[in-house]
Amino acid sequence: MKLNLFERLMTNSRMRYFVQTRIEGPKLKSMASRERYPVCLELGTGAGGGARIIIGLFGAEKVVATDIDPAQIERAKKRLGPLYGDRVILKVEDALDLSGEPAGGYDAVFAFGVIHHTEDWRRALREIGRVLKPGGEYFFDELLKDFLASPLIKAATDHPQTGMFTAGEFTGYLAQIGLKPIRQWRWDGIWLLGSAMKEKG
Numbered sequence: 737m738k739l740n741l742f743e744r745l746m747t748n749s750r751m752r753y754f755v756q757t758r759i760e761g762p763k764l765k766s767m768a769s770r771e772r773y774p775v776c777l778e779l780g781t782g783a784g785g786g787a788r789i790i791i792g793l794f795g796a797e798k799v800v801a802t803d804i805d806p807a808q809i810e811r812a813k814k815r816l817g818p819l820y821g822d823r824v825i826l827k828v829e830d831a832l833d834l835s836g837e838p839a840g841g842y843d844a845v846f847a848f849g850v851i852h853h854t855e856d857w858r859r860a861l862r863e864i865g866r867v868l869k870p871g872g873e874y875f876f877d878e879l880l881k882d883f884l885a886s887p888l889i890k891a892a893t894d895h896p897q898t899g900m901f902t903a904g905e906f907t908g909y910l911a912q913i914g915l916k917p918i919r920q921w922r923w924d925g926i927w928l929l930g931s932a933m934k935e936k937g
Protein backbone atom coordinates (compact mmCIF):
# COMPACT_ATOMS: atom_id res chain seq x y z
CA MET A 737 0.00 0.00 0.00
CA LYS A 738 1.07 3.62 -0.53
CA LEU A 739 3.02 5.38 2.21
CA ASN A 740 1.45 7.95 4.52
CA LEU A 741 2.83 11.49 4.47
CA PHE A 742 5.32 10.93 7.32
CA GLU A 743 6.86 7.85 5.76
CA ARG A 744 6.89 9.38 2.29
CA LEU A 745 8.93 12.31 3.62
CA MET A 746 11.32 9.92 5.37
CA THR A 747 11.65 7.65 2.33
CA ASN A 748 12.44 10.52 0.00
CA SER A 749 14.89 12.20 2.39
CA ARG A 750 18.68 12.54 2.16
CA MET A 751 18.95 10.63 5.43
CA ARG A 752 17.18 7.63 3.89
CA TYR A 753 19.47 7.78 0.86
CA PHE A 754 22.50 7.86 3.16
CA VAL A 755 21.37 4.86 5.24
CA GLN A 756 20.40 2.86 2.17
CA THR A 757 23.57 3.49 0.16
CA ARG A 758 26.13 3.54 2.99
CA ILE A 759 24.77 0.85 5.32
CA GLU A 760 22.16 -1.40 3.72
CA GLY A 761 23.69 -1.72 0.25
CA PRO A 762 27.18 -2.75 1.46
CA LYS A 763 25.68 -5.08 4.09
CA LEU A 764 23.58 -6.85 1.46
CA LYS A 765 26.55 -7.02 -0.89
CA SER A 766 28.52 -8.79 1.84
CA MET A 767 25.78 -11.46 1.79
CA ALA A 768 25.95 -12.00 -1.98
CA SER A 769 27.33 -15.24 -3.31
CA ARG A 770 28.37 -13.78 -6.69
CA GLU A 771 30.22 -10.73 -7.90
CA ARG A 772 27.70 -9.73 -10.59
CA TYR A 773 23.96 -10.05 -11.21
CA PRO A 774 23.33 -8.96 -14.82
CA VAL A 775 19.51 -8.68 -14.87
CA CYS A 776 17.77 -7.49 -11.70
CA LEU A 777 14.29 -6.59 -10.50
CA GLU A 778 13.71 -4.10 -7.70
CA LEU A 779 10.34 -3.93 -5.94
CA GLY A 780 9.14 -0.71 -4.30
CA THR A 781 12.02 1.42 -5.51
CA GLY A 782 10.73 4.61 -3.85
CA ALA A 783 13.07 7.47 -4.78
CA GLY A 784 15.37 5.13 -6.71
CA GLY A 785 18.30 4.67 -4.32
CA GLY A 786 18.10 0.89 -4.66
CA ALA A 787 18.67 0.89 -8.43
CA ARG A 788 21.89 2.87 -7.92
CA ILE A 789 23.09 0.26 -5.41
CA ILE A 790 22.12 -2.60 -7.71
CA ILE A 791 24.17 -1.13 -10.56
CA GLY A 792 27.05 0.22 -8.47
CA LEU A 793 27.57 -2.70 -6.08
CA PHE A 794 25.92 -5.69 -7.72
CA GLY A 795 27.12 -5.03 -11.27
CA ALA A 796 23.70 -5.07 -12.92
CA GLU A 797 23.56 -4.39 -16.66
CA LYS A 798 19.80 -3.94 -16.57
CA VAL A 799 17.45 -3.09 -13.69
CA VAL A 800 13.66 -3.16 -13.81
CA ALA A 801 12.64 -0.95 -10.88
CA THR A 802 8.97 -0.93 -9.86
CA ASP A 803 6.68 0.72 -7.33
CA ILE A 804 2.95 0.68 -6.65
CA ASP A 805 2.90 4.48 -6.40
CA PRO A 806 3.07 6.39 -9.73
CA ALA A 807 4.39 9.50 -7.92
CA GLN A 808 7.39 7.53 -6.65
CA ILE A 809 8.08 6.19 -10.13
CA GLU A 810 8.07 9.74 -11.51
CA ARG A 811 10.45 10.84 -8.74
CA ALA A 812 12.81 7.93 -9.42
CA LYS A 813 12.69 8.62 -13.19
CA LYS A 814 13.91 12.18 -12.65
CA ARG A 815 16.83 10.94 -10.55
CA LEU A 816 17.82 7.85 -12.49
CA GLY A 817 17.03 8.79 -16.11
CA PRO A 818 19.95 11.23 -16.56
CA LEU A 819 22.37 8.77 -14.91
CA TYR A 820 21.47 5.46 -16.51
CA GLY A 821 19.10 6.03 -19.46
CA ASP A 822 17.60 2.76 -20.72
CA ARG A 823 19.68 0.67 -18.35
CA VAL A 824 16.99 1.25 -15.69
CA ILE A 825 13.38 0.60 -16.69
CA LEU A 826 10.92 2.18 -14.26
CA LYS A 827 7.30 1.11 -14.05
CA VAL A 828 4.26 1.03 -11.81
CA GLU A 829 3.72 -2.51 -10.58
CA ASP A 830 2.32 -4.21 -7.49
CA ALA A 831 4.71 -6.60 -5.75
CA LEU A 832 1.70 -8.84 -5.19
CA ASP A 833 1.17 -9.31 -8.92
CA LEU A 834 4.34 -9.70 -10.96
CA SER A 835 2.50 -11.27 -13.89
CA GLY A 836 4.11 -8.59 -16.09
CA GLU A 837 7.52 -10.13 -15.36
CA PRO A 838 8.88 -13.29 -16.97
CA ALA A 839 8.98 -16.46 -14.87
CA GLY A 840 12.61 -17.31 -14.13
CA GLY A 841 13.73 -14.05 -15.75
CA TYR A 842 15.94 -12.46 -13.07
CA ASP A 843 19.38 -13.09 -11.62
CA ALA A 844 18.40 -11.20 -8.47
CA VAL A 845 15.36 -9.52 -6.90
CA PHE A 846 15.77 -6.70 -4.39
CA ALA A 847 13.22 -5.16 -2.03
CA PHE A 848 14.45 -2.48 0.38
CA GLY A 849 11.78 -2.01 3.05
CA VAL A 850 8.84 -3.07 0.88
CA ILE A 851 7.36 -6.47 1.74
CA HIS A 852 6.09 -5.22 5.12
CA HIS A 853 4.03 -2.65 3.19
CA THR A 854 2.15 -5.29 1.19
CA GLU A 855 -1.21 -6.72 2.24
CA ASP A 856 0.01 -10.32 1.86
CA TRP A 857 3.71 -10.83 2.54
CA ARG A 858 3.64 -14.55 1.73
CA ARG A 859 2.16 -13.89 -1.68
CA ALA A 860 4.86 -11.29 -2.39
CA LEU A 861 7.55 -13.86 -1.55
CA ARG A 862 5.93 -16.44 -3.84
CA GLU A 863 5.93 -13.88 -6.66
CA ILE A 864 9.64 -13.22 -6.06
CA GLY A 865 10.33 -16.95 -6.18
CA ARG A 866 8.46 -17.24 -9.48
CA VAL A 867 10.43 -14.53 -11.30
CA LEU A 868 13.89 -15.59 -10.07
CA LYS A 869 16.08 -17.84 -12.20
CA PRO A 870 17.04 -21.15 -10.56
CA GLY A 871 20.14 -20.22 -8.52
CA GLY A 872 19.04 -16.56 -8.54
CA GLU A 873 19.10 -14.56 -5.32
CA TYR A 874 16.62 -12.50 -3.35
CA PHE A 875 18.05 -9.71 -1.20
CA PHE A 876 15.76 -8.55 1.59
CA ASP A 877 15.72 -5.63 3.98
CA GLU A 878 12.62 -5.52 6.20
CA LEU A 879 11.28 -4.06 9.43
CA LEU A 880 9.77 -6.65 11.77
CA LYS A 881 6.44 -7.14 13.49
CA ASP A 882 7.43 -6.14 17.05
CA PHE A 883 8.80 -2.82 15.84
CA LEU A 884 5.91 -2.05 13.46
CA ALA A 885 3.34 -2.88 16.14
CA SER A 886 4.97 -0.66 18.79
CA PRO A 887 2.76 2.30 19.82
CA LEU A 888 4.99 5.08 18.49
CA ILE A 889 5.53 3.50 15.07
CA LYS A 890 1.84 2.59 14.82
CA ALA A 891 0.89 6.21 15.49
CA ALA A 892 3.34 7.65 12.93
CA THR A 893 3.01 5.15 10.08
CA ASP A 894 0.45 3.05 8.29
CA HIS A 895 1.28 -0.63 7.75
CA PRO A 896 -1.11 -3.48 6.94
CA GLN A 897 -1.41 -6.07 9.71
CA THR A 898 -1.21 -8.77 7.03
CA GLY A 899 2.21 -7.51 5.98
CA MET A 900 3.81 -8.06 9.39
CA PHE A 901 6.10 -10.97 10.25
CA THR A 902 8.83 -12.06 12.63
CA ALA A 903 12.29 -12.93 11.32
CA GLY A 904 11.57 -16.61 11.95
CA GLU A 905 8.25 -16.52 10.07
CA PHE A 906 9.89 -14.75 7.13
CA THR A 907 12.92 -17.00 6.73
CA GLY A 908 10.84 -20.10 7.54
CA TYR A 909 8.43 -19.28 4.71
CA LEU A 910 11.28 -18.55 2.29
CA ALA A 911 12.67 -22.03 2.93
CA GLN A 912 9.20 -23.54 2.53
CA ILE A 913 8.76 -22.09 -0.98
CA GLY A 914 12.22 -23.08 -2.22
CA LEU A 915 14.13 -19.85 -1.50
CA LYS A 916 16.91 -21.11 0.73
CA PRO A 917 18.04 -18.44 3.22
CA ILE A 918 21.81 -17.99 2.82
CA ARG A 919 22.94 -15.17 5.11
CA GLN A 920 21.18 -12.88 7.54
CA TRP A 921 21.77 -9.96 9.80
CA ARG A 922 19.17 -9.30 12.52
CA TRP A 923 18.39 -6.62 15.03
CA ASP A 924 16.01 -8.69 17.09
CA GLY A 925 12.36 -7.79 16.67
CA ILE A 926 13.28 -4.70 14.65
CA TRP A 927 15.20 -5.22 11.46
CA LEU A 928 16.15 -8.10 9.14
CA LEU A 929 18.52 -8.05 6.18
CA GLY A 930 19.61 -11.05 4.20
CA SER A 931 19.89 -13.14 1.09
CA ALA A 932 18.14 -16.28 -0.12
CA MET A 933 18.80 -18.45 -3.19
CA LYS A 934 16.20 -20.13 -5.39
CA GLU A 935 16.80 -23.85 -5.45
CA LYS A 936 18.15 -25.18 -8.72
CA GLY A 937 16.25 -28.41 -9.12
Ligand SMILES: C[S@@+](CC[C@H](N)C(=O)[O-])C[C@H]1O[C@@H](n2cnc3c(N)ncnc32)[C@H](O)[C@@H]1O
Nearest residue numbers: 737780781782803804805830831848849850853
Ligand atom coordinates in the same frame (compact mmCIF):
# COMPACT_ATOMS: atom_id res chain seq x y z
C1 LIG B 1 9.47 2.38 2.91
S1 LIG B 1 9.39 2.71 1.20
C2 LIG B 1 10.98 2.13 0.65
C3 LIG B 1 11.40 2.78 -0.63
C4 LIG B 1 12.81 2.40 -1.11
N1 LIG B 1 12.88 1.00 -1.47
C5 LIG B 1 13.80 2.70 -0.03
O1 LIG B 1 14.38 1.78 0.55
O2 LIG B 1 14.01 3.89 0.25
C6 LIG B 1 8.31 1.45 0.57
C7 LIG B 1 8.06 1.59 -0.92
O3 LIG B 1 7.29 0.45 -1.35
C8 LIG B 1 6.23 0.88 -2.16
N2 LIG B 1 5.17 -0.13 -2.06
C9 LIG B 1 4.29 -0.33 -1.06
N3 LIG B 1 3.49 -1.37 -1.31
C10 LIG B 1 3.88 -1.85 -2.52
C11 LIG B 1 3.44 -2.92 -3.33
N4 LIG B 1 2.42 -3.71 -2.97
N5 LIG B 1 4.06 -3.13 -4.51
C12 LIG B 1 5.10 -2.34 -4.90
N6 LIG B 1 5.56 -1.30 -4.17
C13 LIG B 1 4.96 -1.06 -2.99
C14 LIG B 1 5.86 2.25 -1.64
O4 LIG B 1 5.17 3.03 -2.58
C15 LIG B 1 7.24 2.82 -1.28
O5 LIG B 1 7.83 3.50 -2.36
